[in-house]
Amino acid sequence: MKLKGSQILMESMIKEGVDTIFGFPGGAVLDIYHQIPNYPLRHILVRHEQGAVHAADGYARATGRVGVALVTSGPGATNTVTGIATAYLDSVPLVVFTGQVPTKLIGNDAFQEVDIVGITRPCTKHNYLVKNVKDLAKTIKEAFYLARSGRPGPVLVDLPKDVMADTCQFDYPERIAMRSYNPHYEPNLRQVRKAVSLIKKARRPLIFAGGGVISANAHEELTWLARALQIPVTTSMMGLGAFPGNDPLWLGMLGMHGTYVANMGINNSDLLISVGVRFDDRVTGKLESFAPEAKLIHIDIDPTSIRKNVSVDVPIVADCRLALQALQTELEKLLEGEDLSQRYISWRDKLGAWNENQPLCCPEGGDKIKPQLVVQKIYEITQGEAIITTEVGQNQMWATQFFRYHRPRTWISSGGLGTMGYGFPAAIGVQIAFPDSLVIDIAGDGSIQMNSQELATAVSYELPIKIIILNNRYLGMVRQWQELFYDRNYCSTCMHHNPDFVRLAQAYGAEGFRVEDVKELEPVLRQALASKKTTIVDVVVEEEENVYPMVPAGAGLGEMLLV
Amino acid sequence: MRHTLSVLVENEPGVLSRVAGLFSGRGFNIESLNVAPTLEQGVSLMTIVTDGEDQIIEQIIKQLRKLVSVIKVVDMNEIKCVDREMVLIKVNAMDQYRAEVLRIVDIFRCKVVDVSPSELTLEATGDRGKVSALIQLLTRFGIKEIARTGSVTMRRSMQTDE
Numbered sequence: 001m002k003l004k005g006s007q008i009l010m011e012s013m014i015k016e017g018v019d020t021i022f023g024f025p026g027g028a029v030l031d032i033y034h035q036i037p038n039y040p041l042r043h044i045l046v047r048h049e050q051g052a053v054h055a056a057d058g059y060a061r062a063t064g065r066v067g068v069a070l071v072t073s074g075p076g077a078t079n080t081v082t083g084i085a086t087a088y089l090d091s092v093p094l095v096v097f098t099g100q101v102p103t104k105l106i107g108n109d110a111f112q113e114v115d116i117v118g119i120t121r122p123c124t125k126h127n128y129l130v131k132n133v134k135d136l137a138k139t140i141k142e143a144f145y146l147a148r149s150g151r152p153g154p155v156l157v158d159l160p161k162d163v164m165a166d167t168c169q170f171d172y173p174e175r176i177a178m179r180s181y182n183p184h185y186e187p188n189l190r191q192v193r194k195a196v197s198l199i200k201k202a203r204r205p206l207i208f209a210g211g212g213v214i215s216a217n218a219h220e221e222l223t224w225l226a227r228a229l230q231i232p233v234t235t236s237m238m239g240l241g242a243f244p245g246n247d248p249l250w251l252g253m254l255g256m257h258g259t260y261v262a263n264m265g266i267n268n269s270d271l272l273i274s275v276g277v278r279f280d281d282r283v284t285g286k287l288e289s290f291a292p293e294a295k296l297i298h299i300d301i302d303p304t305s306i307r308k309n310v311s312v313d314v315p316i317v318a319d320c321r322l323a324l325q326a327l328q329t330e331l332e333k334l335l336e337g338e339d340l341s342q343r344y345i346s347w348r349d350k351l352g353a354w355n356e357n358q359p360l361c362c363p364e365g366g367d368k369i370k371p372q373l374v375v376q377k378i379y380e381i382t383q384g385e386a387i388i389t390t391e392v393g394q395n396q397m398w399a400t401q402f403f404r405y406h407r408p409r410t411w412i413s414s415g416g417l418g419t420m421g422y423g424f425p426a427a428i429g430v431q432i433a434f435p436d437s438l439v440i441d442i443a444g445d446g447s448i449q450m451n452s453q454e455l456a457t458a459v460s461y462e463l464p465i466k467i468i469i470l471n472n473r474y475l476g477m478v479r480q481w482q483e484l485f486y487d488r489n490y491c492s493t494c495m496h497h498n499p500d501f502v503r504l505a506q507a508y509g510a511e512g513f514r515v516e517d518v519k520e521l522e523p524v525l526r527q528a529l530a531s532k533k534t535t536i537v538d539v540v541v542e543e544e545e546n547v548y549p550m551v552p553a554g555a556g557l558g559e560m561l562l563v
Numbered sequence: 564m565r566h567t568l569s570v571l572v573e574n575e576p577g578v579l580s581r582v583a584g585l586f587s588g589r590g591f592n593i594e595s596l597n598v599a600p601t602l603e604q605g606v607s608l609m610t611i612v613t614d615g616e617d618q619i620i621e622q623i624i625k626q627l628r629k630l631v632s633v634i635k636v637v638d639m640n641e642i643k644c645v646d647r648e649m650v651l652i653k654v655n656a657m658d659q660y661r662a663e664v665l666r667i668v669d670i671f672r673c674k675v676v677d678v679s680p681s682e683l684t685l686e687a688t689g690d691r692g693k694v695s696a697l698i699q700l701l702t703r704f705g706i707k708e709i710a711r712t713g714s715v716t717m718r719r720s721m722q723t724d725e
Contacts, residue, residue, distance in 0.1 A: 117577065118577075118580070121577070121580065121581060121584055122584055122588050125631070126631040126632075129576070129577075146631060178631070179634055180572075180573055180631060180632060180633055180634040181631050302629070303625045303628070303629070304622065304625040304626050304629055306625075307618060307621060307622075308622060
């Protein structure tokens, strides 16, 4: 059967199991939009293309499926770049379709023309310009395959308008063969055995898990490893939820704003079992003093992650889940005769002492509400049964410290790129995927203004997202750095002219609450979290509260500022 | 240390920019880069000469392999190979020097490919050392222009131990 390019796009998406796309129309994609009503696809109309990509990203992180965004050419396409880079840095599977001017006009500086393939080359896993309708189905197949396989990532497909109008025979390829792309999933058994022998020798082992555990759905295997051997666990920010945050073996996050015990653990460990991590600078601090006494096992699907920043004793390039399963098989053989868990008792005691010495706790005193308390209350009220998205900055760090993530894919936050304005549109994607879940965006007064236009989207689809603004009238994290490292020169970090967030919510048809008195905090939060509407809670918090512990940039993990 | 990488790529639009962008975006060096089609339809061979410490070279190779358009990467430093580049050199050759220039042409087995009363254009092929030596010897006559292809390499049939 002969179909138009626009129909082939729809049919192909259905074949890929897509049911929801996030988008914004424009001239170059009108042929595509003309087809949408004819197919069982739900199109979520956002108010800005960046919002579409973040929403698709939130949808992908929460479900593990490929998120899809559709935008027009030119400015529509360039507006996706921040969203694409966000997904790229955090290895989120996305396919972004951009409209393009007709092939004959490409290169002519036509109206709303940009070279989006050129622009996004360094921030996509791969990208395509489809110049012939005959290549369309195969390209879409490849795009989805690339996005979800190996180390996942965003793929962009640029669709010229005439290609969408042209017709050709539609045959969706059943299989895919790319000679230049064959991700490696199976672990090398010799390496696994080497890892086991290191584990056997270790006296102070630590598991360090990252986002790779979540994208590979390896949390159960990871949890087995930790519990069977009674090895304590820390994670990067991307790894929150990979191990239950209420387990006694949980040490909290490590790194710049990690817990004292996690950072001291890294500093004193003699074996780091690192799974699905890439040793980002926010995690390692000063590289020379990172885990100075530890041997390193590093499991990751991406060979470039290995030895990029730190030298590794036993690298295992593999899917985290398969590698952990292989490790489990080998360890079970070993465990039959011996109870390894007993030998780490003194190590766990030592960690316990560090934790008792410097636990994470909500500071007290002062008239104003402490932002940490807000996050802690949200945790108490929800008992951790919520999906948390965040903006970027202090709000994000407090959300890592004072909320405990029990399950994977309940923590949705921009890690690598640190994109302010991510949390709210991402929450839209999450709530669309899970209409019955409690979805909370923990926000700052600065970040929320970067994509607050999406209130219109949330209200129009009746999404009961809860935005909790920790409103300190500052770009708090930047102000914190100015306080600590730039002589308190608060240049351009004061948010004197914030809108009235309650009335902003109301203007969009959402609900708005304001809390200034700590006595009202819990009742208002309870009321807001029970609401069926899109809701903003503007919590007026202590202006100059800082996030601690803090490892200053470039310092070693042992050099934490504690208060 | 200098490494020569032999990179087989899908011959598709943008592939050069993907490879070049990888080097510039990650702060790797490119000393020379040569691209041309191979016998296989749709496949091109890039020969990239780069420089860096071992850990950097390892990253370059891994990052190249990660590009979806890259089929195969071989570090030619790891194997025995033939390494050649071609150079065109336009050199001053006034009467009083002409014989001397031609003697060098002879010694280096170059070809004279263009001639005028005052200049000679030479074509030479060889490995890096030979080309550098030739350039060094001709410098004193005054080199007016130079064009080099960058290295191309090929695995030697017999990989003998030294």
